[in-house]
Amino acid sequence: MxxxxxxxxxxxxxxxxxxxxxxxxxxxxxxxxxxxxxxxxxxxxxxxxxxxxxxxxxxxxxxxxxxxxxxxxxxxxxxxxxxxxxxxxxxxxxxxxxxxxxxxxxxxxxxxxxxxxxxxxxxxxxxxxxLALVQVGDAMPSVATPTVDEHRGVEPICTRDPECPLHQTSLASVIAAGEPSAVLVASPAYCSTTICGPVLDLLIEEVAAADRQAIHAEVYANPGAVDNIVDATLAPTPEAFGLTYEPALFVADRDGRVVDRLDAVFDQTEISDALAKAGR
Known part of the structure; x- marks a missing residue:
């Protein structure tokens, strides 16, 4: 994007x-x-x-x-x-x-x-x-992101190889449970800046080390069905967040309010700092 x-x-x-x-x-x-x-x-x-x-x-x-x-x-x-x-x-x-x-x-x-x-x-x-882009202070959109059990029209639900572990539950479920939430919108296999794969790997490391929960959501619903990725249909998650680019990480606290947003280029230290803002 x-x-x-x-x-x-x-x-x-x-x-x-x-x-x-x-x-x-x-x-x-x-x-x-x-x-x-x-x-x-x-x-x-x-x-x-x-x-x-x-x-x-x-x-x-x-x-x-x-x-x-x-x-x-x-x-x-x-x-x-x-x-x-x-x-x-x-x-x-x-x-x-x-x-x-x-x-x-x-x-x-x-x-x-x-x-x-x-x-x-x-x-x-x-x-x-x-702008429709979700800002810090806004409510985190309660999106039923694709999971291993419910793909919700997104195939595949993860273009990382191997598939990442951040598809066990949906963002909507995390928000409904009153837990801090984080969602990374990124398409590792189709990212135009070669940054989506690395930041997804970093997020996986950070949530594992801190015993936190995070969601990964793909950008495209049907990338394998088109010859050119620009012809692919957007998945529901980037549309819900008003995104026109990738990757983007949104972090919200227990009240469901976005406390930080990292766009396009970010490293492990910024991911760690953003997650910490959400509290436990």
Whole structure:
């Protein structure tokens, strides 16, 4: 569903909040680890994972240190000097998850400093009412996800090889029981970013180690019935969550309220932190 994209690979001049002009370095550029549009909403904390690519668009497998972010909207500073530490535990590429609360809809200008270079990007933020995507603070959708006993029209219920153990119960049953819940929407065999398989494996490790419960839900209902995956029918779960990308992890507490959402690129440390927010 989602493919990563570089924000810029050309030298350009930007203006910082003080009005001073600076020239960016073409040796590196930021790459979106999230959909560049129809993704972020105003008024709530949002998570924006960025990667760094070289001048030829090859993503760096490791980052030498933190990136420092400044974010502006219409020349007004929204985030200043936010240092974000790279994450990479259990995933093939390092990334930095910038989190902040956009105060209003608009196109935000981002400058990330890395190795002496200033790397520009833009973030589109829309009004919350225009997106169906489930947000932190929303009720976790009570979806009867496919299980080993009830496939519910999804074949196969798991494209991991071997099939993962997170299909024993449905998300709806976990929510009804008043238990903390977590659901990963991902299609390991058809993921366009090669991240779905690794994050599913990490989630399996985390819930086993912490004696927690989690659900894996596939993106497509009939991938084996089509020649091209773009022609496959979406399974009910991604539609219920308003997803247009994968993977995505939603975590909710005992009250059924979403306490964290991880999108597109995330590692073992972020999975562990998200699960901990749900309590026991």
């Amino acid at each position: 989602l493919g990563l994209a570089a924000c810029s690979n050309n030298t350009r001049t930007s203006t910082d909040p003080s009005g001073q002009s600076s020239t960016t370095d073409p040796s590196y550029n930021l790459a979106y680890g999230f959909p560049p549009s129809d993704f972020a909403v105003a008024g709530l904390e949002q998570r924006f994972p960025f990667l760094v690519a070289d001048s030829e668009g090859v993503y760096l497998s490791e980052l030498a240190g933190p990136l420092e972010f400044t974010v502006t909207l219409g020349g007004e500073t929204v985030v200043e000097g936010a240092e974000v530490t790279p994450r990479q535990q259990g995933v093939p590429r390092a990334y930095v998850p910038l989190r902040f609360t956009p105060p209003e809809p608009g196109i935000y200008d981002v400058i990330a400093e890395y190795e002496g270079a200033e790397l520009p990007a833009n973030i589109e933020v829309v009004d919350r009412g225009t």
